[in-house]
Amino acid sequence: QFLLVESGGGLVQPGGSLRLSCAASGFTLDYYAIGWFRQAPGGEREGVACIGRRGDSTNYAETVKGRFTISRDNAKNTVYLQMNSLKPEDSAVYYCGAVWGMATMKANLYDHWGQGAQVTVSS
Numbered sequence: 001q002f003l004l005v006e007s008g009g010g011l012v013q014p015g016g017s018l019r020l021s022c023a024a025s026g027f028t029l030d031y032y033a034i035g036w037f038r039q040a041p042g043g044e045r046e047g048v049a050c051i052g053r054r055g056d057s058t059n060y061a062e063t064v065k066g067r068f069t070i071s072r073d074n075a076k077n078t079v080y081l082q083m084n085s086l087k088p089e090d091s092a093v094y095y096c097g098a099v100w101g102m103a104t105m106k107a108n109l110y111d112h113w114g115q116g117a118q119v120t121v122s123s
Contacts, residue, residue: 001026002112004096009117012086020081020117022096029072033103034079035110036070038092038119045095047105049081059105064090086121093118 008020022034035050049060049070058070067086072079079096094117097110104110 004098004112004114006094006096006114006117009094009119011120011122013123014087014121016086016121017082017084018086018119020083020094020096020119022079022081022114024077024079024098029077029079029098030074032098032100032112034070034072035097035099035103035105035107036079036081036094037097037107038090038094039116040092043092045107047107048094050103050105051079052103057103059103061105083119086119088121091119091121 003025005023012018033052036048037045038048039045047061048064049068051058051070051072055072067084069082096114098112099110
């Protein structure tokens with residue numbers, strides 16, 4: 001069964017950090033580009049960061065550049081999103097997605113999704 005599972009979400013104060021993990025099971029992550037997306041209540045799913053199959057290409061939304069870092073460990077079948085200097089506007093449900101082919105920030109091109117992890121930034 002093709003499964004993506006996010007973990008590492010939670011409540012953090014403004015300026016704090018969290019690291020999200022996206023673990024794959026039932027398939028080999030090596031063949032897929034991975035994206036992190038987020039969706040706030042009433043909002044659309046927006047791209048946060050994406051990474052190519054080998055980890056040699058990354059792309060970030062302007063709103064998170066310099067604060068978030070996406071990385072992957074294909075040996076562990078896991079992709080990470082390190083989030084630093086968090087702001088209240090970063091609060092959302094964060095999803096990881098897998099796409100066969102090139103990494104992209106377009107959610108509608110992704111084939112598989114995890115169930116999401118809640119991130120809340122509040123004092």
